[in-house]
Amino acid sequence: MMEELFMLAALCVLLSVAGALYRAWRGPGRADRMMSAQLIGSGGGGVAVLIAAARREPAILDVALVLALLAAFAAIAFVKTITRDGAGDPEADTEDGR
Amino acid sequence: MSVVELITAALLAIGVFFYFAGTVGILRFPDVHSRLHALTKADNLGLMAIVIAAGLHFGDGWIAGKLALIWLLALFAAGMAAQLVARAALSPEHNA
Amino acid sequence: MSLAFDLALCILILGAAALAVFGRDLFGSIVFFIVYGVLIALAWITLGAVDVSLAEAAIGAGVTGVLLIGAWQGIRDGGGGEPEAPTPWPLHLAAGGAAAALCGVISFAVLSLPGHDGLAGEVPENQGALELGNPVTGVLLGFRAYDTLLETLVLTAALAAVWSLTPSQFWGGIPGPNHVKPPDGVLASFGRMLPPRGLIVAVYLVWAGADAPGGAFQAGTVLAAVWILIVLAGLRDEPRLSRLPLRALIILGPLVFLGVGLIGMLLGAPLSYPEGQAKPVILVIEYALTLSIAATLALLIAGPARRR
Amino acid sequence: MAGGRLKLKQQAVFHPVFLTVLKRAVLMALVWLALTGGDAQAWVYGAVAVVCATALSLILLPAGPRPARVLRLFALFPGFLMRSIVGGVDVAWRALHPRLPVSPGWVSQKTSMRDGPARSLFGAETSLLPGTLSAGCDEAGLKIHCLDASERTQTRLAAEEKRLARAFSEDGDANEEGRVS
Numbered sequence: 001m002m003e004e005l006f007m008l009a010a011l012c013v014l015l016s017v018a019g020a021l022y023r024a025w026r027g028p029g030r031a032d033r034m035m036s037a038q039l040i041g042s043g044g045g046g047v048a049v050l051i052a053a054a055r056r057e058p059a060i061l062d063v064a065l066v067l068a069l070l071a072a073f074a075a076i077a078f079v080k081t082i083t084r085d086g087a088g089d090p091e092a093d094t095e096d097g098r
Numbered sequence: 099m100s101v102v103e104l105i106t107a108a109l110l111a112i113g114v115f116f117y118f119a120g121t122v123g124i125l126r127f128p129d130v131h132s133r134l135h136a137l138t139k140a141d142n143l144g145l146m147a148i149v150i151a152a153g154l155h156f157g158d159g160w161i162a163g164k165l166a167l168i169w170l171l172a173l174f175a176a177g178m179a180a181q182l183v184a185r186a187a188l189s190p191e192h193n194a
Numbered sequence: 195m196s197l198a199f200d201l202a203l204c205i206l207i208l209g210a211a212a213l214a215v216f217g218r219d220l221f222g223s224i225v226f227f228i229v230y231g232v233l234i235a236l237a238w239i240t241l242g243a244v245d246v247s248l249a250e251a252a253i254g255a256g257v258t259g260v261l262l263i264g265a266w267q268g269i270r271d272g273g274g275g276e277p278e279a280p281t282p283w284p285l286h287l288a289a290g291g292a293a294a295a296l297c298g299v300i301s302f303a304v305l306s307l308p309g310h311d312g313l314a315g316e317v318p319e320n321q322g323a324l325e326l327g328n329p330v331t332g333v334l335l336g337f338r339a340y341d342t343l344l345e346t347l348v349l350t351a352a353l354a355a356v357w358s359l360t361p362s363q364f365w366g367g368i369p370g371p372n373h374v375k376p377p378d379g380v381l382a383s384f385g386r387m388l389p390p391r392g393l394i395v396a397v398y399l400v401w402a403g404a405d406a407p408g409g410a411f412q413a414g415t416v417l418a419a420v421w422i423l424i425v426l427a428g429l430r431d432e433p434r435l436s437r438l439p440l441r442a443l444i445i446l447g448p449l450v451f452l453g454v455g456l457i458g459m460l461l462g463a464p465l466s467y468p469e470g471q472a473k474p475v476i477l478v479i480e481y482a483l484t485l486s487i488a489a490t491l492a493l494l495i496a497g498p499a500r501r502r
Numbered sequence: 503m504a505g506g507r508l509k510l511k512q513q514a515v516f517h518p519v520f521l522t523v524l525k526r527a528v529l530m531a532l533v534w535l536a537l538t539g540g541d542a543q544a545w546v547y548g549a550v551a552v553v554c555a556t557a558l559s560l561i562l563l564p565a566g567p568r569p570a571r572v573l574r575l576f577a578l579f580p581g582f583l584m585r586s587i588v589g590g591v592d593v594a595w596r597a598l599h600p601r602l603p604v605s606p607g608w609v610s611q612k613t614s615m616r617d618g619p620a621r622s623l624f625g626a627e628t629s630l631l632p633g634t635l636s637a638g639c640d641e642a643g644l645k646i647h648c649l650d651a652s653e654r655t656q657t658r659l660a661a662e663e664k665r666l667a668r669a670f671s672e673d674g675d676a677n678e679e680g681r682v683s
Contacts, residue, residue, distance in 0.1 A: 002103060002155060007195040009110040009148070011202055014236075016118040018206050023124050023133070024225050025213060031130050031187035033225040035137050038179065039124060041255055042141045042172060043117055044232040046148045049165065050110075051239050053152035058161050058539075059244050059407045061168065062399070063235060065537075066251040066412070068172040069388075069395055070419055072179040074228050074259030076381070076426055079186040081267045089376050089428065119594030126597055131647040132606050135593050135635050142630065143590030160539035167536045171391065177626025178384040184629075184637035184647060185380070378618020380638050386619060390559040394530055397551035398537040401544055429562055 006054035010047045017043030034078045041071035102154055109151035116144035130187045138180040142173050200240055207233045224266055228259045244407035245330040248399070252415035260422055261495050325473040327405030334409070335476045336467075343455070346448045346483060349490050353444065357435065360498040366436030367499035373428035385427025392420040400484050404473075410447075410480045414487025421492040432496050440489065447486030451479050522565035523556060525572065530555040563619065574669040581665075582627060589632040596649060607651025611659050612643040613667065620670040624663065634659060 017040050024036035045067040052060035080089075099107075123136020149169045153162040210233055214226035231254020238247035317329045317337070324336045334342045360367075376382060396416040403409030424430050433440050454475055458466040467475050530552045538544040596604055611628075615621045625636035625644055633649040648655045 001099075002106065004195045005107055005110060006152075006155070007199050009114050009151075011195065011199045012114040013117045013144070013148070014199065014202055014206070016114065016121045018202075019121040020124050021206075021210070021213070021226075021229065024222060024229065025217075027219070027222070029130050029187065030221050031183055032133065033222055034183060035130075035133060036124060037225045037228045037259075038176075038183075039120060039137055039141060040229045040232050042145060042176065044236055044251075044255070045168065045172060046113065046117065046145050047236055048239060049145075049148055049152050049168065051236075053155045056156070057244070058156070058158075058164070059402075060239055060247075061161070061164055062402070062407060063239060063244065063247050063251050064168050065164070065171070065395060066248055066416065067232070067235070067255055068168050068175065069392055069416065070252060070256030071172070072175040072384075073256045073419055073423065074263065075179045075183055076384070076423065077260040077263040079182040079381070080426055081263060081270075082186050082189050089374050089379050089381050116590055116594060119590075119597050123593055123597035126602060127604065128602070129606060131635060131637075132604055132649060135633070135647075135649055136597055138629050138635065139586070139589045139593045139632075140597070143587060143594075146587075160536070163536035164539065167533065173630070174626065175388070177629050178380060178388075178622065180629040181380045181622065181625045181636045181638050182384075184635055185645075188637060188645075378621070380622045380625060383619040383622035386559075386563040389562060390526075390530060390555040391533060393555045393558055394533050394537065394551045397547055397554070398534070401538070401547040424562065 003054045006050050010050035010054065013043055013046050013050065030078070034075055038071060038075055041067055041074075045071065106151045106154045109147045109154070113144045113147035113151065116140045116147065120144065131184055134180055134184055134187070138176050142169075142176055145169055145172055196240070203233060203237055203240065207237060220266055220269070224259070224262045227262060228255060231255045231258060243330075245328070245409065245412070248407055248412040249415065252412055252419070256419050257415055257422070257491060257495065260419075260426075264495065264497070323472065324476065326476065328403060328407065328409070330407070331403055331409050331476070331480075335479060336472065339451075343448070343451050346451065346486065349487065349494075350444060350448055353490050353494055356494055357498055360435075364499040364502060366434065367502045368434055369432050369493065369496035369499050370425065372501060373425065373431070376428070382427050382429060385423050385429050389420045389424055392416055392423070396420070396484070396488075400480060403480060404477065410483040411487060414484045415491060417484065417488035418491035418495070421488065422495055425492075425496070432493075435493070435499050443489045444486055444493070447479070447483035450482040454479060519565045523560065526559050527552055527556045530559070578665060578669060582630075585632065585662075586630040589630055592632040593649070604649050605651060607648055609646050609648055609651060609656055609659070610640075610643050611646050611656075611663060613663050615663075615667055615670055617670065620666075624666050627666065628659070628662065631658075631662065 020036040020039040022036075024033045027033055045064045048060055048064035048067060052058060052064070117140070120136050120140030123140060124133050127133045127136055146169055149165045153165050156162070156165075207230065210226050210230040214223045214230055217223040217226060231250060234254060235247045235251040238244070238250055317333060320337070321329060321332050324332050326332045326336070396413040399408040399413035399416060400410065401408070403413070425432055435441075454467070458468070461468065531548065533555075534544075534548045534551055538548065596602065613621060613624060615624060621639060621644070625638065628634045628636040628644070628646060633655055635647040635649075637645040637647060639645070646659065
């Protein structure tokens with residue numbers, strides 16, 4: 001009973017974050033696309049926790065842990081592309097502010 | 099259904115709701131920064147509800163600790179990444 | 195309910211893959227590839243392969259994104275962009291034909307597997323000799339250790355190939371751009387606070403690998419991610435590639451692995467573990483491999499030397 | 503943990519660096535404990551992990567004049583949790599409302615926190631609170647994007663900044679609760 005409920009929740013979370021793929025497709029900005037990848041990453045962590053609970057397998061939680069730890073990495077690589085050759089820091093250039 | 103199971107089910111519903119709301123926000127909000135609000139806030143609340151539900155289901159203190167760690171890491175990473183993406187999205191090139 | 199979940203996951207995986215391949219926007223394709231990595235990690239969970247899922251979560255969702263976005267930037271800065279002229283149709287046809295043929299071969303191989311479980315029954319039976327609780331580690335470092343040895347050599351060879359692209363005036367120099375270093379920005383703060391936690395998670399994954407999902411590859415990837423974050427945050431520069439300790443670190447894992455095999459040869463059985471001592475030897479190999487894999491992956495992402 | 507804090511109180515004046523190391527090691531040990539689920543045999547690895555992680559932490563963020571009051575930070579957590587829940591509910595309500603009630607705008611929030619990590623934590627916290635999202639710093643202070651750029655948001659931000667700045671107070675006296683970074 002509870003197992004089914006957890007899998008139902010996993011399905012619902014998966015389908016709701018999948019909706020964000022529309023943003024990744026349409027954009028318009030690269031930041032928008034990046035954000036939907038982040039949403040899928042954090043949703044993926046949630047789904048991993050739900051499957052771990054449904055199957056009562058704590059080892060699956062480690063996948064959620066790794067996703068939580070590394071989900072921000074692509075976003076960091078992305079913000080580095082703000083300058084040529086990717087050396088800059090997004091906070092360093094205030095002159096082209098908005 | 100026991101009381102714990104009812105609470106777990108309610109938490110699962112809450113978790114799903116916030117993930118859903120986060121997606122709706124990302125799809126509907128008018129500009130990139132508003133969309134970032136939806137991603138950062140709604141998502142973490144969804145994960146929190148799910149993590150508590152899973153903790154109740156496992157019913158084990160150590161696993162609850164690991165779940166708390168997962169949530170805290172996600173919270174920290176989301177808060178930091180949100181600031182960086184928000185700053186990067188200020189540059190006209192990334193917004194186009 | 196599990197079936198509905200699996201079906202939804204399959205459809206999403208195919209969708210993300212299709213969008214990554216057919217997308218017109220290069221950056222969008224990269225994003226879909228990252229999404230694809232997360233979904234594949236979930237698929238491995240539902241298949242019960244948590245070890246593979248961990249590796250995919252670390253590589254696909256974490257490190258590949260950094261690599262591809264860096265590559266995208268290289269293309270953009272190099273003046274290349276979206277291709278203007280469409281690719282000629284015979285090329286499409288040839289690529290499609292090759293992909294279909296590969297698909298056919300793989301399908302044939304899978305369908306002609308003997309029985310339902312393959313060798314899955316024999317692993318637990320012989321697992322006792324290795325004293326490892328995790329059957330995947332048992333297969334990787336016990337029953338098919340030579341496979342893993344060759345894989346680590348492939349990784350090292352890949353790094354050598356990347357280094358061979360270095361312009362001669364920069365040989366042995368420092369890879370990657372000279373990152374600006376604002377000491378107390380958000381990025382620097384993130385780079386100061388996250389890596390220690392990542393390091394603990396990496397040690398945990400090695401420790402868990404003996405008896406539960408985890409192991410050298412997963413832990414090495416997390417360590418590599420920590421390394422990359424420190425560099426991206428501008429807190430430490432990449433090391434000079436000509437440095438001896440760095441090169442020693444890269445070949446440490448394969449070297450220990452090979453050394454164990456050669457010692458076996460002296461004892462009369464090449465590429466085998468000493469009787470009764472399998473577990474400690476395997477663990478030593480795991481630790482050495484973790485460090486080498488971390489250094490190799492981090493340097494693969496940094497690319498060839500660009501500065502002196 | 504409780505014993506550690508008591509010690510801090512007495513020795514903070516004499517051994518700030520030593521205490522920073524100790525506090526970080528305890529924090530790392532707690533992470534290890536949560537990961538391994540209290541497995542006693544894992545402590546051999548745990549010791550290595552804690553020593554390495556503490557060393558890395560000291561390399562990346564040297565123990566300096568960065569007083570953060572651990573007790574005050576802990577005390578702030580429940581309040582932060584409640585407000586971040588409000589933040590999630592708020593953004594969900596706005597997203598699902600048929601008329602999409604957002605009037606986004608930017609404000610600049612001055613902050614007395616000169617230290618990078620403290621300021622970034624304030625930014626991260628801000629990004630999880632109702633209606634505000636930090637985009638890092640410039641000369642004028644934190645750039646904050648508001649879903650509803652009204653005066654109410656600004657007073658709330660100022661209150662939040664004061665609360666957190668007290669926990670990271672840079673001119674705080676070392677005697678009170680000890681200095682960590």
